[in-house]
Amino acid sequence: xxxxxxxxxxxxxxxxxxxxxxxxxxxxxxxxxxxxxxxxxxxxxxxxxxxxxxxxxxxxxxxxxxxxxxxxxxxxxxxxxxxxxxxxxxxxxxxxxxxxxxxxxxxxxxxxx
Amino acid sequence: xxxxxxxxxxxxxxxxxxxxxxxxxxxxxxxxxxxxxxxxxxxxxxxxxxxxxxxxxxxxxxxxxxxxxxxxxxxxxxxxxxxxxxxxxxxxxxxxxxxxxxxxxxxxxxx
Numbered sequence: 001x002x003x004x005x006x007x008x009x010x011x012x013x014x015x016x017x018x019x020x021x022x023x024x025x026x027x028x029x030x031x032x033x034x035x036x037x038x039x040x041x042x043x044x045x046x047x048x049x050x051x052x053x054x055x056x057x058x059x060x061x062x063x064x065x066x067x068x069x070x071x072x073x074x075x076x077x078x079x080x081x082x083x084x085x086x087x088x089x090x091x092x093x094x095x096x097x098x099x100x101x102x103x104x105x106x107x108x109x110x111x112x113x
Numbered sequence: 114x115x116x117x118x119x120x121x122x123x124x125x126x127x128x129x130x131x132x133x134x135x136x137x138x139x140x141x142x143x144x145x146x147x148x149x150x151x152x153x154x155x156x157x158x159x160x161x162x163x164x165x166x167x168x169x170x171x172x173x174x175x176x177x178x179x180x181x182x183x184x185x186x187x188x189x190x191x192x193x194x195x196x197x198x199x200x201x202x203x204x205x206x207x208x209x210x211x212x213x214x215x216x217x218x219x220x221x222x223x224x
Contacts, residue, residue: 042215
């Protein structure tokens with residue numbers, strides 16, 4: 001299946017710091033999404049991006065759909081302990097692959113109070 | 114509040130056993146999915162279904178089968194469990210293809 005390269009794999013930060021993570025692909029995607037998985041739970045959708053260049057915010061979270069359609073980043077500002085979890089990027093395929101969904105390997109975020 | 118429930122949070126089975134993982138959603142969604150989650154590999158799609166009695170293979174269907182007899186229920190079957198199927202299994206449903214609602218997961222251990 002399609003490969004999404006997500007980095008970093010894990011992060012250890014202090015409460016209050018800003019966080020940045022990104023996802024890249026060798027193929028064009030139609031849509032980028034970011035999910036968060038709390039410990040012991042299933043992932044929950046945070047942000048969906050539908051157009052190249054789109055910048056969308058959800059509270060302290062900001063995500064952008066790269067202009068080349070092959071990448072996306074997620075920023076978290078002023079991190080708090082409840083931001084702990086695994087963040088997944090996901091992309092919807094383009095053209096003939098429009099009904100295909102691909103997930104990155106996840107970024108595990110640890111926040112030290 | 115939308116809900117996807119999975120029959121077990123933790124399951125321990127022996128090699129060669131037939132295993133059923135059940136998933137139920139109460140949102141009247143057409144689309145349902147089974148993923149497995151392994152460290153460093155993210156979420157990999159096993160099977161999905163767009164409608165009752167309809168199923169399509171995902172990226173890693175080998176060793177698995179599925180059943181969707183009713184709209185709200187999607188079952189994952191391991192015909193003969195093996196140790197390499199030890200994993201976290203996540204069920205999801207969606208109305209709009211992109212917005213997946215996930216269940217809490219079943220952590221399966223095969224001894």
